Amino acid sequence: DTAVSQTPKYLVTQMGNDKSIKCEQNLGHDTMYWYKQDSKKFLKIMFSYNNKELIINETVPNRFSPKSPDKAHLNLHINSLELGDSAVYFCASSQGVGTSGYNEQFFGPGTRLTVL
């Protein structure tokens, strides 16, 4: 199926650990995103990559490091996990960066991260 997929779906870990979340899209898009949804359902963009180049970095702690090995993949690595990192993390993709309009973003199913 063509889609945006994320692994794992659930991630439970201890404070201080390092973990990664993976995202893959097979829609042929060239732009990918990470969003964080907190416990109150508030969604905020974290990062965006276009053709493997970082184009959006929204005041996210240095403990979060995105990596895009190719256009179809955008991974999120988190060092020294804290309680406040508990959230649902959504990956999304779109075609292009919409210089004069908007190109729809397609979202993955989310990864629920719980830090104990």
Add this chain to the structure above:
Amino acid sequence: GNSVTQMEGPVTLSEEAFLTINCTYTATGYPSLFWYVQYPGEGLQLLLKATKADDKGSNKGFEATYRKETTSFHLEKGSVQVSDSAVYFCALSPYSGGYNKLIFGAGTRLAVHP
């Protein structure tokens, strides 16, 4: 700056009732406006969009009109169904040098009862 304000939920309605979810925005320039829907346990799906003033977005019986004079993009549906129960997010994409960034409201949970 850019921001989106939505009415707080939850909104609880009976099947076939009329739905309005209010959304207002603050933006520089001429943003595009969207409604996304999140069904339980799923990711977000684009419900409808409008890219300029007075545009009306519509899909699956839902409608919203881009009102520049009131900086609003209220979501409406004439007759809701139980299957419409979800969280609805209003969002804008500012024109910011071509970066395709979405800024979301806090979301409004809709619960429709038979």
